[in-house]
Amino acid sequence: xxxxxxxRGAPNVSDATRQRVLETIERIxxxxxxxxxxxxxxxxxxxxFAIPTIDNSYFAELARxxxxxxxxxxxxxxxxxxxxxxxxxxxxxxxxxPTPTDGLVFFPQALVADEVAAQAAGRPLxxxxxxGDRGPGDVVIVDNExxxxxxxxxxxxLGRRRVAAVGESPAxxxxxxxxxxxxxxxxxxxxxxxxxxxxxxxxxxxxxxxxAEAVGALLDGPAPPDAVFAFNDMLxxxxxxxxxxxxxxxxxDLAVVxxxxxxxxxxxxxxLTTVAPDKRGIAREAMRLLNERITRxxxxxxxxxxxxHELLVRGSSLAAxxx
Amino acid sequence: xxxxxxxRGAPNVSDATRQRVLETIERIxxxxxxxxxxxxxxxxxxxxFAIPTIDNSYFAELARxxxxxxxxxxxxxxxxxxxxxxxxxxxxxxxxxPTPTDGLVFFPQALVADEVAAQAAGRPLxxxxxxGDRGPGDVVIVDNExxxxxxxxxxxxLGRRRVAAVGESPAxxxxxxxxxxxxxxxxxxxxxxxxxxxxxxxxxxxxxxxxAEAVGALLDGPAPPDAVFAFNDMLxxxxxxxxxxxxxxxxxDLAVVxxxxxxxxxxxxxxLTTVAPDKRGIAREAMRLLNERITRxxxxxxxxxxxxHELLVRGSSLAAxxx
DNA sequence: CAAGCCAGGTTTAACGTTACACACTCGGGC
DNA sequence: GCCCGAGTGTGTAACGTTAAACCTGGCTTG
Numbered sequence: 100x101x102x103x104x105x106x107r108g109a110p111n112v113s114d115a116t117r118q119r120v121l122e123t124i125e126r127i128x129x130x131x132x133x134x135x136x137x138x139x140x141x142x143x144x145x146x147x148f149a150i151p152t153i154d155n156s157y158f159a160e161l162a163r164x165x166x167x168x169x170x171x172x173x174x175x176x177x178x179x180x181x182x183x184x185x186x187x188x189x190x191x192x193x194x195x196x197p198t199p200t201d202g203l204v205f206f207p208q209a210l211v212a213d214e215v216a217a218q219a220a221g222r223p224l225x226x227x228x229x230x231g232d233r234g235p236g237d238v239v240i241v242d243n244e245x246x247x248x249x250x251x252x253x254x255x256x257l258g259r260r261r262v263a264a265v266g267e268s269p270a271x272x273x274x275x276x277x278x279x280x281x282x283x284x285x286x287x288x289x290x291x292x293x294x295x296x297x298x299x300x301x302x303x304x305x306x307x308x309x310x311a312e313a314v315g316a317l318l319d320g321p322a323p324p325d326a327v328f329a330f331n332d333m334l335x336x337x338x339x340x341x342x343x344x345x346x347x348x349x350x351x352d353l354a355v356v357x358x359x360x361x362x363x364x365x366x367x368x369x370x371l372t373t374v375a376p377d378k379r380g381i382a383r384e385a386m387r388l389l390n391e392r393i394t395r396x397x398x399x400x401x402x403x404x405x406x407x408h409e410l411l412v413r414g415s416s417l418a419a420x421x422x
Numbered sequence: 423x424x425x426x427x428x429x430r431g432a433p434n435v436s437d438a439t440r441q442r443v444l445e446t447i448e449r450i451x452x453x454x455x456x457x458x459x460x461x462x463x464x465x466x467x468x469x470x471f472a473i474p475t476i477d478n479s480y481f482a483e484l485a486r487x488x489x490x491x492x493x494x495x496x497x498x499x500x501x502x503x504x505x506x507x508x509x510x511x512x513x514x515x516x517x518x519x520p521t522p523t524d525g526l527v528f529f530p531q532a533l534v535a536d537e538v539a540a541q542a543a544g545r546p547l548x549x550x551x552x553x554g555d556r557g558p559g560d561v562v563i564v565d566n567e568x569x570x571x572x573x574x575x576x577x578x579x580l581g582r583r584r585v586a587a588v589g590e591s592p593a594x595x596x597x598x599x600x601x602x603x604x605x606x607x608x609x610x611x612x613x614x615x616x617x618x619x620x621x622x623x624x625x626x627x628x629x630x631x632x633x634a635e636a637v638g639a640l641l642d643g644p645a646p647p648d649a650v651f652a653f654n655d656m657l658x659x660x661x662x663x664x665x666x667x668x669x670x671x672x673x674x675d676l677a678v679v680x681x682x683x684x685x686x687x688x689x690x691x692x693x694l695t696t697v698a699p700d701k702r703g704i705a706r707e708a709m710r711l712l713n714e715r716i717t718r719x720x721x722x723x724x725x726x727x728x729x730x731h732e733l734l735v736r737g738s739s740l741a742a743x744x745x
Numbered sequence: 746c747a748a749g750c751c752a753g754g755t756t757t758a759a760c761g762t763t764a765c766a767c768a769c770t771c772g773g774g775c
Numbered sequence: 776g777c778c779c780g781a782g783t784g785t786g787t788a789a790c791g792t793t794a795a796a797c798c799t800g801g802c803t804t805g
Contacts, residue, residue: 100785103763111783133522134466135761137457138790144520152486159482163475166503175521178501180489197467198498199456307689340689366630366663368691423755426793434753458791461760
């Protein structure tokens with residue numbers, strides 16, 4: 100018990116005793132047993148970060164920041180890959196698996212808000228991305244609709260009139276993509292450009308390969324686009340790749356704008372214009388909200404935090420010399 | 423106890439009882455408490471994956487595969503970012519932190535083999551990358567020297583004579599980079615090209631920014647290179663960026679070869695030639711070795727597994743039309 | 746028909762920690 | 776001289792799980 104008091108820095112331990120204990124700890128190499136602590140405390144000290152996959156530039160960068168924020172608050176983060184699969188998402192929410200966590204930061208893809216609410220069942224939860232009217236937990240978002248509108252307006256301002264939007268997804272929980280489509284349509288309308296469903300192909304996964312495939316199909320089609328607004332940077336990189344493969348120039352023949360503000364976009368060739376959400380802010384707020392919800396309990400009302408974004412204009416969408 | 427038997431599928435439970443227990447579990451929503459299990463078992467069911475940072479394409483892709491392999495074997499993976507910092511590496515090895523793990527897969531950077539051995543102190547350990555003569559644990563490697571030699575020989579075969587090597591690092595534990603430098607020098611020697619220290623600049627971190635900086639400095643120097651062998655794909659992407667910034671063409675003016683075989687390299691512009699280690703194999707073997715060492719104890723001798731690699735030749739190092 | 750065995754189920758104890766109650770000592774204060 | 780309280784330190788019990796020992800009837804076996 101005295102050892103416990105010393106280790107935890109509890110009062111009522113004399114300096115002499117404290118010293119003696121610390122020396123002994125050092126000598127015999129005592130390390131507190133976390134399982135016992137967790138059992139006793141009813142906590143695990145770990146939280147989950149449930150995302151589709153970690154080898155997505157955006158989630159990798161976000162994970163880096165989130166791990167740092169978590170460490171600062173004394174939490175360990177456990178990354179769970181849901182692959183956008185409903186069953187895996189359900190499992191992550193319910194907290195199955197050999198390692199228990201006290202809550203999670205979740206980026207839903209397959210599940211809609213109601214299902215998320217049902218599965219989480221009172222577990223402390225912070226959602227990333229838009230969630231319909233009210234989320235089943237705290238929510239951290241960016242203004243997807245506004246950001247998309249800006250991005251597309253930027254392309255239209257360059258004189259482009261056949262702007263494709265790549266990233267609408269058949270997955271149910273991708274409210275983010277619906278908002279971005281809405282922003283896209285709003286920008287088109289504002290410029291008096293009719294919406295053409297064929298220019299908004301669906302993709303299953305936000306990968307470079309699917310970006311290249313989707314944009315390649317558009318470029319090979321009867322009425323190719325002259326610009327692409329991709330819903331993430333990996334899709335955008337795929338779009339650039341598809342254009343190059345066909346001997347088209349970026350941005351002259353095809354202007355491209357991405358989303359996520361990843362480092363990869365910055366070092367692309369040409370450097371990629373992209374909507375950069377405040378990733379550090381998102382990571383910080385997500386951990387802050389989760390920490391509060393876990394420690395302060397569930398009398399807190401659900402909160403929504405909106406983080407800023409910025410359109411980083413780069414070479415992939417500069418006005419072409421001749422146009 | 424009977425519940426425990428049912429949950430674990432132990433024998434000596436009648437079908438009737440089993441049924442009754444399962445129904446009750448369902449009804450009251452019983453979930454086994456992992457902390458108690460871990461306390462009882464003396465295990466945590468989790469392993470660490472200690473790497474510099476997760477927002478490095480290679481580690482992100484490797485993490486994805488490792489998480490999958492681990493899940494298949496019933497392990498949870500905890501990613502720890504060491505930032506290449508000695509103190510953080512020591513902590514990861516010793517298993518500090520609020521969440522205990524039963525072992526780890528470790529990519530050392532700051533620490534040398536002896537320090538690793540001292541810190542790990544008997545914890546089940548699998549090392550990624552070369553470790554001098556004998557590792558302080560199981561080791562999974564690729565033939566760094568051979569791979570580097572192939573890559574550089576490929577550049578020399580294109581007629582390049584001023585091949586830079588970017589990636590030698592001042593960090594102590596980067597045995598990988600020493601081997602790659604060795605392969606680089608071997609290839610030069612074989613082709614009768616003298617080694618020029620100025621063409622092998624040091625970098626602190628394997629990031630796109632440092633790749634661009636290092637190669638930019640070389641290109642701005644008195645005797646610029648006509649080819650670059652970068653020690654990872656991010657450095658290579660930075661190299662391409664630096665060349666483009668200066669109006670140079672890749673591969674005509676500067677051929678570039680990377681290392682890691684990341685998806686990013688494939689979709690680069692131009693697509694990046696890269697040495698692709700068998701990442702899936704590395705992930706699989708690493709988890710297999712770690713699993714065996716944890717479950718079978720330490721009477722096992724240290725093992726070294728060498729995985730294959732492949733030089734993927736792409737646009738960034740094709741023979742220039744005119745050369 | 747007693748002994749033995751077996752399937753099915755229960756009790757005990759222990760894993761390491763810590764909240765809480767309890768015990769002891771030593772200076773004052775009345 | 777007695778009590779009080781502050782400052783220290785110790786004992787107890789409980790967190791949820793499970794290996795191992797232990798019951799308990801019914802059934803086989805010699």
